[in-house]
Amino acid sequence: MTDSGVMSAAQTPSTPHGSPGSPGSKSPVSYRLRPALGVRMLGMACVWLALVVVAEALRRGVPAIDGAVVVALEWIFFVVFVIVVALAAWSLLNRRSGLVLSDEGFVNRTNWRRDSVRSARWSEVADVRRSDGAAGPVFVVALADGRRSLIATRLLDTPVGSLEEQLQGRLNTAHGYRPLN
Numbered sequence: 001m002t003d004s005g006v007m008s009a010a011q012t013p014s015t016p017h018g019s020p021g022s023p024g025s026k027s028p029v030s031y032r033l034r035p036a037l038g039v040r041m042l043g044m045a046c047v048w049l050a051l052v053v054v055a056e057a058l059r060r061g062v063p064a065i066d067g068a069v070v071v072a073l074e075w076i077f078f079v080v081f082v083i084v085v086a087l088a089a090w091s092l093l094n095r096r097s098g099l100v101l102s103d104e105g106f107v108n109r110t111n112w113r114r115d116s117v118r119s120a121r122w123s124e125v126a127d128v129r130r131s132d133g134a135a136g137p138v139f140v141v142a143l144a145d146g147r148r149s150l151i152a153t154r155l156l157d158t159p160v161g162s163l164e165e166q167l168q169g170r171l172n173t174a175h176g177y178r179p180l181n
Helices: 035-061 068-093 160-174
Strands: 029-031 099-101 105-108 119-121 125-133 136-143 148-152
Touching: 035 068, 099 160, 105 148, 125 160, 136 160
Parallel strands: none
Antiparallel strands: 029 099, 099 105, 105 119, 125 136, 136 148
């Protein structure tokens, strides 16, 4: 904070677990990806490594299956193991936000679909709707030109309710709507 009590953009406070302040706040809010995703990937990597160990033990213990096919499978399993460990490490060590909401717009890194918009200005957004499906709640940000952005909440380390308040609050503020008091 400066002497006048005003906070500059460079001094924007970080909130725990991406918890936002008020829905119409003037500071950008960042939401990180859940650490549980990286931990799950490490568990999956352990399974691939176990497949390598079991295949090698069987190859050495049963001479009938000692062949080039089994060795090739071992290498494939090992390469998959290395790739999954690298992705898990990247997910756990990555400091980039999965979702950033500012007064100007949003940047969404929770969805890798080609048809999903990665960023837009709030003035381009027509509507934000919550959709509850088998994979959990998803926010559909509909743009005025018909494109949309899907925000996968299961990937973010924040409660769905507070994220919904932030999205609706930022959209309402950008369109000039105020709460009735």
